Amino acid sequence: MSEPPRLTRTERRRQTEARILDSARKLFARLGYERTTIRAVAGDARVDPALVMQYYGSKQKLFARAADLRLPTGREGEDGDPAGSGRDPEALIESLLTALGVKLDGLPATSLATLRSMLTHPEAGQIAREALDGHIAEVSGALGGADARLRAALLICTTVGVAIGHELLRLDALRDAPPERITELLRPALRTLIARETPQDA
Structure with a gap:
């Protein structure tokens, strides 16, 4: 029976980032902004708190990503940029x-x-x-x-x-x-x- 392919370093990083983000969303939803800490997010995601800071920089930036404050602003251009001049x-x-x-x-x-x-x-x-x-x-x-x-x-x-x-x-x-x-x-x-x-x- 063949072994499953090993993940590349980039794939492992993406999985870790996604796990941290999932934990952050869960804790921000349950505890709110003030009571959610980087240490708590790291514990839930089973990573070192320093890794959370390395990937996201700060609690504020992690909150912005977890909250996903983007709004739809019309059609994207062919290059995938957000809505701007020339959009319908x-x-x-x-x-x-x-x-x-x-x-x-x-x-x-x-x-x-x-x-x-x-x-x-x-x-x-x-x-x-x-x-x-x-x-x-x-x-x-x-x-x-x-x-x-x-x-x-x-x-x-x-x-x-x-x-x-x-x-x-x-x-x-x-x-x-x-x-x-x-x-x-x-x-x-x-x-x-x-x-x-x-x-x-x-």
Whole structure:
């Protein structure tokens, strides 16, 4: 019987990184940002704490990776870069609404922990702000026109705010409505924000 092929050094590294990330997601979801420590993550992943720092650099960077604060921002280009200048704003809106629909069907525990932490802990809040600022810059490049950055911020904050109201605040008006109805009502408002000219500017 032949032996299974041995993993390369790169493959072993990727497996270790993935195991650390899985442990971090589990602990951040259960304990929150402040109570999760590098030592606890290392213990759960069965590695030395120094290895966690070597792969991820800091607790803040590990949290950012574990939380996965990326947002869909429309179609990717052929080179795989994120949304930016030249992207289709309509596709961007549908992508945001699709992601929102998934969130309203139930956020993973890690995502809920992320939302709670970014609202209550300064370091986690700073990580979220940096991530969202990056998304705003990407989306504003796709929009163009007057107030592109402001309109991009409103687009993203609207969808994030609905997710917070639905999943964290558990507002009855949102919880009682099907996700499809929420996204249906949001679509015209988001289309207004992607317009290069507002009605009063026309």
